[in-house]
Amino acid sequence: xxxxxxxxxxxxxxxxxxxxxxxxxxxxxxxxxxxxxxxxxxxxxxxxxxxxxxxxxxxxxxxxxxxxxxxxxxxxxxxxxxxxxxxxxxxxxxxxxxxxxxxxxxxxxxxxxxxxxxxxxxxxxxxxxxxxxxxxxxxxxxxxxxxxxxxxxxxxxxxxxxxxxxxxxxxxxxxxxxxxxxxxxxxxxxxxxxxxxxxxxxxxxxxxxxxxxxxxxxxxxxxxxxxxxxxxxxxxxxxxxxxxxxxxxxxxxxxxxxxxxxxxxxxxxxxxxxxxxxxxxxxxxxxxxxxxxxxxxxxxxxxxxxxxxxxxxxxxxxxxxxxxxxxxxxxxxxxxxxxxxxxxxxxxxxxxx
Numbered sequence: 001x002x003x004x005x006x007x008x009x010x011x012x013x014x015x016x017x018x019x020x021x022x023x024x025x026x027x028x029x030x031x032x033x034x035x036x037x038x039x040x041x042x043x044x045x046x047x048x049x050x051x052x053x054x055x056x057x058x059x060x061x062x063x064x065x066x067x068x069x070x071x072x073x074x075x076x077x078x079x080x081x082x083x084x085x086x087x088x089x090x091x092x093x094x095x096x097x098x099x100x101x102x103x104x105x106x107x108x109x110x111x112x113x114x115x116x117x118x119x120x121x122x123x124x125x126x127x128x129x130x131x132x133x134x135x136x137x138x139x140x141x142x143x144x145x146x147x148x149x150x151x152x153x154x155x156x157x158x159x160x161x162x163x164x165x166x167x168x169x170x171x172x173x174x175x176x177x178x179x180x181x182x183x184x185x186x187x188x189x190x191x192x193x194x195x196x197x198x199x200x201x202x203x204x205x206x207x208x209x210x211x212x213x214x215x216x217x218x219x220x221x222x223x224x225x226x227x228x229x230x231x232x233x234x235x236x237x238x239x240x241x242x243x244x245x246x247x248x249x250x251x252x253x254x255x256x257x258x259x260x261x262x263x264x265x266x267x268x269x270x271x272x273x274x275x276x277x278x279x280x281x282x283x284x285x286x287x288x289x290x291x292x293x294x295x296x297x298x299x300x301x302x303x304x305x306x307x308x309x310x311x312x313x314x315x316x317x318x319x320x321x322x323x324x325x326x327x328x329x330x331x332x333x334x335x336x337x338x339x340x341x342x343x344x345x346x347x348x349x350x351x352x353x
Contacts, residue, residue, distance in 0.1 A: 001113070002031060002038045006045035007123035017049050017258050021057050034063045039113060043076030043255050044123030061275070062294060066096065073112065075103045076127055105131040111138050116206040118147065122213035125198045133194065135201060146206030150229045152269040161271050165278060172223045173282050176212040181285055182292040183216050187224065187303050191217040223279070228307040234276055235309045235338055238267050240320065243336065260352055264341065277353050284349040298325050301343035309338050 025237075031239045049057075074082075101111045105228065106120070115137070128135070138325050148156070148168045156166045180186050196218055203222075211219050227234060242263050254262075268276060283304065288298040301323045311317040323339035345352055 001117065002028065002036060003118055004038060004040045005121050006040070006042045006048070006122065007121050009045060009047045009049070011047055012049065016190075017053050017278045018056075020175065021053075023059065025060065025120070028065065029116055032068050035068050035070050037070055037073045037113075039075065039118065040072065041121070041124045041243060043077045043127030061295050066285045068258050069099055071112075072102065073103050073109065075109055076107070076124070076131070077102045077104075084251070105135075107132055107220075110135065110141060114141055115202075116141075119208040119210070120202070120254070122195075122210075125202075126195065128238070129194050134197070137205065141220075141228045143205075147276070149200060149204060149226060150231065153269075153275065157274070161274050165275065168226065169223070169275065169278065171211050172219045172226075173278060175214070175219045176223075176282060177285065179212060179218040180219065181289050184292070184294050186216070186241060186293050186295055186297065187220045187300060189217050191215040191221060196221060196246075222309045224304065226280070227304075232272075233310040234268070235264075236267055236269075236272075239264055239338065240311060240316070242267065244316050245337075256341060257348050257352060260341060260345060263345060265352070280345055280349055283346045287346050297346040298323055299342045301339050302344055304340040305342045308342065 004024075004225060014205050031325060101112075104111075104114065109115065115135070146165060157163045176186070192215065195214065198213075199209060199214060199218055243351075265273065283297075283300050287300055290296040290299075305321045305323065306317075309317055309320060311320070320338045322337045324337065324345055325343075
């Protein structure tokens with residue numbers, strides 16, 4: 001299966017399309033000895049080749065290219081590709097028309113091609129929103145094996161973390177590290193909800209995604225959504241109980257940093273700890289650049305903590321998500337919350353972990 005994305009075509013004033021043709025043909029050579037299918041995404045394109053070039057391109061395809069092509073799926077066909085292909089079919093090869101199939105949206109494409117086998121560009125997802133808000137898969141592709149959101153860490157990472165961090169988490173952290181550390185409002189600002197849903201659904205069906213093609217805030221919000229939808233939160237309920245117990249016991253005063261290392265970290269399951277270390281390492285890098293991105297450790301704790309805790313008492317959960325900016329805390333401080341713990345874990349990452 002060969003995928004051609006018109007949205008990736010460069011400006012013809014800057015790039016010689018004859019060179020592009022030679023590169024494409026050299027790549028096709030490895031497929032044309034056997035049956036093959038072409039999926040062409042025409043939506044989201046900024047530049048289009050001229051008529052003369054298209055006819056030359058078609059003429060350069062020898063018999064092997066045409067004979068072994070079993071189907072050409074043109075996705076999001078506008079008037080332009082319909083006109084071009086219709087003219088070619090009538091003028092050059094009427095038999096070719098039987099192999100051309102026009103696909104109006106990605107839900108229709110899923111009926112003939114498994115979407116998790118195709119890397120679909122962001123521009124195509126954006127263009128598809130003009131025709132449908134949700135991509136509907138056929139029953140044969142309703143496979144939850146690739147689902148990421150709402151799945152226990154033990155299933156994603158293995159009982160002892162032997163599978164490592166989920167690819168989704170690696171993608172988000174890598175993209176945010178490479179492209180987001182200096183972006184103002186990271187983890188606070190919201191991206192397009194429609195595109196957010198598209199990327200989330202793509203990950204849940206196992207489709208390959210290049211997050212660098214999308215608004216950087218999508219990676220940040222997806223990471224928060226993943227943490228919030230874990231069946232078991234990063235901070236277990238026992239942490240609430242431990243903090244409450246510690247406040248009321250008659251013992252010497254200790255710092256919050258010491259309390260985190262001796263009482264909170266041991267409460268985390270192995271997979272939770274591995275994930276927490278990676279997420280907070282990223283948060284520390286973001287906080288270190290707060291003069292550019294305006295996201296201090298306190299700001300990050302405010303937006304992240306509600307995704308890390310969960311309690312049957314909603315009011316208690318809200319109260320424990322609050323963040324204090326006091327420079328020093330002891331565990332006996334009645335104002336200490338998990339939000340403040342989160343802030344300190346970001347500020348003192350190297351010491352705590």
